[in-house]
Amino acid sequence: MTGDIFRPFRLGQRWESATWKNVRWLDGIAGTAARLAGWDVATVSWDPALRRSHGNVDMPAIYDALGLPLDRAGWVELLRRPMLPDAIERELLDLFDADLVVGYEIPDHLLRILSRAGIAVVDVILHPVRFLDDVVFALRTNRADIHALLAQHAVAREAIALQAGLIRSKAAWMRPPLPLRPGAALVLGQVGDDRAAIDTATGRNRSLADHAGRLLELCADSSMVLFKPHPYDPAQSDTGITLRRLQAVQWTNANFYHLIAQPEIDVVCALNSSGLVEAEYFGKAALWLAPPLYRFGDTAPADGGFGDALPQDGAWCNPAFWSAVRGAGPAAVLAAVRPNRLRRALNADWGFSSIDKVVA
Known part of the structure; x- marks a missing residue:
């Protein structure tokens, strides 16, 4: 089990892994299910607090070997590099001595290293x-047989559309x-420092400030324009400053799902927010100002690359799924499906609970 091992996070005066919690979370869910299915499971992450069945990545040493500062600027520069030095790639590969690597939003460098070594990968x-x-x-x-298994458990677009219809009805x-x-x-x-906001071609953080002209056009083309800021974006960010200068824009902190369920809203605009994907299920036109970070669909892997990411039902949280991945007989399904199981485990809901109350 692994994740975005390269990403640093500032904690006071020091930098630590931004994703050690993600790896522990993944191990608690997929790792437990895989162990029950007979897999020998270990973790690899930048997490020196773990000891048993854990390979700690000495990321400060790797940044130092790359001649990069251990901070956000160094991380962005690492993402921009087409390759890592052979010695570092070998060092990383030694930690992943496995038949299968399961990770949470694995970075491109690590995907390439693992796939080139012939290791099967499942990226969550x-x-x-x-x-x-x-x-x-x-x-x-990166495996056609595993992709076929994922296709069996894909969430249908129709199921998503039906739920959007229920929210509109409410x-x-x-x-x-x-x-x-x-x-x-x-x-x-x-969020300005989100991975999805990074333009790896230039090393810059994308922001709505880069698209002030397009936002002006949107104001001219619309009866009114609302802006819903991200709760974690600083008030004096480039985006915030730009949107305040557009006097035709009205700020709102209303619940996102309550907003996109309103028939008066025709267009939802953002850089590459997940809200753009959601808005289309509510019948809105989505205006993308930047390309999405991930490719979702059903295209199978080919030529050593990775297939599209398929939205999954809850099967991957159960031993039966991981038994099927290893080609063994089906294991019993132990965790019955119930609402909000993963939402609770992730400790986040993106405003969904506000609209999901029995009476809101």
């Missing part, structure tokens, strides 16, 4: 749709979040 990615009975994860792989009985005019547009903010 948080899917953009967050309004189902539980959060959905999309899985991608919103019809609720007081509107604010006065709206037909032909309105909604602009979504994002």
